[in-house]
Amino acid sequence: MLLCASSVAWGEVGSRSCRTCHQSQFDAQSATAHAASLSPPASHRLASSFTSLLGFKSDWAFGAGSQAVTFVSRLANGEYLEHGRSYFASLKRLAPTPGHAGLPGPGVRYPVIAGDAAILRCFQCHSTGAVRVEPGLRITPAEPGVRCESCHGPGDSHAAAPAKSNIVNPARYSSHELNQLCGSCHRKPAAAGSATDWSDPWNTRHQPLYLAESRCFLQSNGKLSCRTCHDPHSGAVEPGCASCHAAVKHRTSTGTRSCVSCHMPTVVPQPGLRFANHWIGVYTPGKTLRPR
Template identity: 45%
Template sequence: MKLLVPLMFAVSLRAGPYATAEVCKQCHPVEYAAQSASGHARALRPPAATEPEQWAFGAGNQAVTFVSQLNATDYLEHGETWYTATKRFDTTPGHADTRGLRYRLFDPSAGILRCFSCHSTGPLQVDGSGTIQPHELGVRCEDCHGPGAEHAANPTKVSLKKPGEQGGAAMNTACGACHRVQSSAEDGSNLLDPWNSRHQPLLLAASVCFQKSAGKLMCTTCHSPHQALEVRQETYNKACLGCHAAPKHSASVTGRPCAACHMPSVRTNANLAFVNHRIAVYSDGDALSPVTLAKH
């Protein structure tokens, strides 16, 4: 017996029949080729022969965490994660020790199903023995464009969602379905908590650039939605200069990328770091508290 798992938080993205990226490839080979090489596409993979664990979460750009099915009702998130920057196994983020965390498959918070939901595409199925079967591994086309089988069959009659069409706030919500947004004004997300540095929509929305640019600043101002993370800093400098043609500095800043000072890297633990998406002026040694500029 197969059971379709309804996940409350993903409902808006997950109605209607899904195809797969292989279907989209026929007509959109350029997007397909680029997207297949991105961290998104590699965010979840089944076990390799050399790794007895069942599932590997994370493309390995930052880290890989393993998840095993224990029996028909229980899953284990392993207590040791592979960290790419430090090239070692260490305690999994959020775990108190290396023993691992046990999840009930159908507990009310749907903890383990939520891992799969954010790291795969389309509806999840659970078979009679409690095995989770993602429709498609990784973050692929229809996670952002919505279910596409009808469009694929009839592209000129059925059009798909374009996450960038409605401006920066709408894109924060779309990408924030996985990268997180503040769930409400009262949820009190502490922007100075280093853990939140991984929640880019939350921080971007708090920056002056975002608040004063009337919806023009969005994730895709700096990131191509289909490509692997760009590491050449010129790309980001160009994005800043698109709005700040001649920034005023009291000392020379030439030779250093804009983001190095205005989007400093934040350590969330000994092995992980994220760029602070709350664009601002920071002082050396504090990558989280913006320095307030005098009005001029």
């Protein structure tokens, strides 16, 4: 939701309010990459690893650092600068910001008011609740990071008078609805008729798009969702292939390798970034973008 400072509040109360009554979900969720996906650089969990490497000041750190951290500054003229160098946790050094390789200059400047609302959209997907534009074109997220109300909706009435009727529980969603919820940030499957470039490794970061191509998804009568393998609160991954493929007879020897290593191969669009290909299928070794 994009709001101007003068608009009415939308009814988010923040995760601390949920904590009072849902301590276990709060504790688990607070340790996830979701919760840490936006913060001031000084309070970032990897601050001690990257502070000494940075030759510039910034106001926001995007990315929890399970892969990369990108730095964004508010400039004197009210524009925002996405710095051209990001910290990559697996490389333990700065390298070109994803998408910036080959661009000249120190980064990409974004006016706050723009047709594509690009910089506002960064904050939207990496924070919870209303993103406000304060006087001086200062962007202020209601709560940094992906927290409770990103998935459960505004919780003010529920926190004041808890009932099932005044809070969203995605446990009652169909697989399709759940994939849409996660896809609102992770990108939804392509609309019918629009083409995806399956040879572009960057597209594998849009997991909903790829999962939707799998026979596992297409032929399981709507049983497969992001939730089948991902715990939304702890972030734990449990692929659960056996729940549908009890006894697979392979012609080839699979040795001690995991199902995922062959059927959801790792794609590396740029050193330091890796994505599991969510188009579950049979791959020719070395060809990780599309099943054979």
